[in-house]
Amino acid sequence: MDVGICKRCGEFEGRCECGKGRILLNSEKRRKVSKFLSGILRHFGEEFGIEVDEEGWARVEDVLRVLKERYGIGRKHLELIVKFDKKERFEIRNGKIRAKYGHSIAVNTAWSEGGDIPAKLYHATSPENFV
Numbered sequence: 222m223d224v225g226i227c228k229r230c231g232e233f234e235g236r237c238e239c240g241k242g243r244i245l246l247n248s249e250k251r252r253k254v255s256k257f258l259s260g261i262l263r264h265f266g267e268e269f270g271i272e273v274d275e276e277g278w279a280r281v282e283d284v285l286r287v288l289k290e291r292y293g294i295g296r297k298h299l300e301l302i303v304k305f306d307k308k309e310r311f312e313i314r315n316g317k318i319r320a321k322y323g324h325s326i327a328v329n330t331a332w333s334e335g336g337d338i339p340a341k342l343y344h345a346t347s348p349e350n351f352v
């Protein structure tokens with residue numbers, strides 16, 4: 222589904238109630254960007270100059286730089302992707318962003334909230350799956 226923002230209805234997914242909201246990401250682009258975001262936070266951030274710490278956090282600014290270069294999108298787009306993600310895969314806190322689960326790099330999300338995800342969700346993958 223598309224995501225966007227409306228002066229009257231606020232941030233929305235699909236269509237806003239008044240129908241006048243502006244779409245910021247159509248469903249196709251949203252899907253691509255989410256997939257890429259998962260990739261850089263879970264697997265291959267390094268290839269794009271993004272440092273992911275041992276708890277899985279990366280600086281939002283770093284991620285935005287890459288998203289801007291690659292997809293021409295900004296902070297609001299990223300926030301909408303995180304907010305409306307069906308599986309709640311991402312979280313943003315204190316200027317940092319991380320994937321909550323599914324890493325192939327060594328991180329320990331159990332040190333803070335969101336770490337109670339069963340180990341069976343962890344799997345390895347390669348950058349080719351995310352292009």
Ligand SMILES: [Zn+2]
Pocket residue numbers: 227228229230231237238239240241242
């Ligand atoms: Zn509206």
